[in-house]
Amino acid sequence: MKVGVLYSGxxxxxxxxxxxxxxxYKVNVLINILPRKDSFLFHYPNAKWVKLQAKAIxxxxxxxxxxxxxxxxxxxxxxxxxxxxxxxxxxxxRSTFQxxxxxxxxxxxxxxxxNPLWLKNEVSIIKEVAKIFDIIIVGMYAYPLDLSLIxxxxxxxxxxxxxxxxxxxxxxxxxxxxxxTFVIDAPFFKKRIVIDDYEIIKDSDHxxxxxxxxxxxxxx
Amino acid sequence: MIGIIATPRHKIxxxxxVEPILEIVEKVGHVGKIIKLENLNKxxxxxxxxxxxxGTALKDFSYLKYLRDFxxxxxxxxxxxxxxxxxxxxxxxxxxxxxxxxxKKRIKFINERKYTYAYFLTSKIPxxxxxxxxxxxxxxxxxxxxxxxxxxxxxxVFHPEVYNHDLLYKFLDNIK
Numbered sequence: 081m082k083v084g085v086l087y088s089g090x091x092x093x094x095x096x097x098x099x100x101x102x103x104x105y106k107v108n109v110l111i112n113i114l115p116r117k118d119s120f121l122f123h124y125p126n127a128k129w130v131k132l133q134a135k136a137i138x139x140x141x142x143x144x145x146x147x148x149x150x151x152x153x154x155x156x157x158x159x160x161x162x163x164x165x166x167x168x169x170x171x172x173x174r175s176t177f178q179x180x181x182x183x184x185x186x187x188x189x190x191x192x193x194x195n196p197l198w199l200k201n202e203v204s205i206i207k208e209v210a211k212i213f214d215i216i217i218v219g220m221y222a223y224p225l226d227l228s229l230i231x232x233x234x235x236x237x238x239x240x241x242x243x244x245x246x247x248x249x250x251x252x253x254x255x256x257x258x259x260x261t262f263v264i265d266a267p268f269f270k271k272r273i274v275i276d277d278y279e280i281i282k283d284s285d286h287x288x289x290x291x292x293x294x295x296x297x298x299x300x
Numbered sequence: 301m302i303g304i305i306a307t308p309r310h311k312i313x314x315x316x317x318v319e320p321i322l323e324i325v326e327k328v329g330h331v332g333k334i335i336k337l338e339n340l341n342k343x344x345x346x347x348x349x350x351x352x353x354x355g356t357a358l359k360d361f362s363y364l365k366y367l368r369d370f371x372x373x374x375x376x377x378x379x380x381x382x383x384x385x386x387x388x389x390x391x392x393x394x395x396x397x398x399x400x401x402x403x404k405k406r407i408k409f410i411n412e413r414k415y416t417y418a419y420f421l422t423s424k425i426p427x428x429x430x431x432x433x434x435x436x437x438x439x440x441x442x443x444x445x446x447x448x449x450x451x452x453x454x455x456x457v458f459h460p461e462v463y464n465h466d467l468l469y470k471f472l473d474n475i476k
Contacts, residue, residue, distance in 0.1 A: 099312070099315075176419050180402055192357060192360075
C-alpha cells in the first residue's frame, strides 16, 4: 500500500516512517502541517528544516498551513490525489483528541488511518528511538526540564529524562509538549543533517527553544 | 489461556488494536495468545478459557468474511470490542446500523448511575431488542456495553483498552 506520513520532524513521526518501511509500506509523501499560532496539536519549533529532513530521507513533502479542520482534510485529499496514497500513518500515542481529529480527517478524505504508536509504553519508545536515531532536543517547555538538556543528543540525556520521569512524572516521550526533538539521522535517511549554526531562545528557565539557523546534508 | 482474536486486515493495525489488549490480559496474570482470523477454524478450543475479539480500523470490514468461523467459539466467554462486538451481534441474531461514533464520549453506567468516558471508533452500531440483552452502559440512550442474555457474550461498542481497562479486568477476573 502507498501511504503518507504525518511528519513533524521529531522522534515520533520519524519512528512512524521507520515502522511504515519495516511493514513494507511505500511511503510516497510526508505531510507537514504548519499550525495556526494557537494550535497545540502540531509541533513546530524548527518547521522550516523539515524540508531538509525530507530531502535527507528522499521522500517528497507537502508542507502547508492549517487554519481549520477543513484545511487539514483538503491537505490530505491533495496528498491522496497527487501521490496516489491509500492511507496515512500518524504518531498519535495517547491523546484521544489528536487521534480523533486524525481519524475523522482520514475518514472524510477516504484514507486508511494507521497509528502504530497508539497506547505504546512511552519509556519503551524513547529507549528504542534513542538507540536507532540521532536526535537533538530542540525545545524544553516544562519544569523541571532545563537549559542543560537543550541542543543535546537524546541518547546523551536519556538517563536524565528517565530520572525526571520517575521523580516528577513528566511524560518521557514529551507527549504533553514537555520537550521537542529534531531527528538529524536515521537508518532510512539517505544523508545525514549537519547543523552549522543555531540560536538558543530562552523565555524562562524552563522554556527554551533551540532554533536551527543553518544546516546542510552530508553523505553517510 | 485467553485467545485474542485479531480482526485487523493489515498487520500494522495489530500494534494499535490487538497488542494493547494482550498487554491488559498479561497484566492481570493470564496467558494471552493472538489468533489471526485465517487460523480461527483450526484452533483447539479446549486450550482457551475465553476470547477477546479486537476492534480494527474504520475502513476495515474484512472480518465479516470470517463470521461463520466464530460460531464454534460461542460456548466460551467472549468479549467483543467494536468490530468484535459486531461479529457477536450478527451471530446472536442482532443487527447493525450505520452510525459513526468517533472520539472520547461520556457514557453512563446504568446500575451504578455513574458517568465516565469511553473512546469510540466505529461506523456500525450493533442493536438488539432490549429484552435480549442486559445493558450496562449507554451513550445518548444507545446501549454501548451489554451482555447477550443466556450467553457469556459481552459487547462493547467502544474500545475499553483506552479508558476502561476495568471492564476487561472484570471479564478476566470472572474466568479465574
